[in-house]
Amino acid sequence: MIARSYLYVPGESGARLDRSESRGADAVIADLEDAIAPVRKAEAVAAVAT
Secondary structure (H helix, E strand, O other): OOOOOEEEEEOOOHHHHHHHHHHOOOEEEEEOOOOOOHHHHHHHHHHHHO
16 A cells, blocks of 8 residues: 555644544654654653553
């Protein structure tokens, strides 16, 4: 399958991550760098892992 649309979601946003799969994008990318404050990176990694 060729992905035509990508949805970037901040990794720390649990509710957005939960809803992201139902948005119709071909791929969901959990952003763990640019969209996350340095002090919240560990929290974001844990949210994406679950």
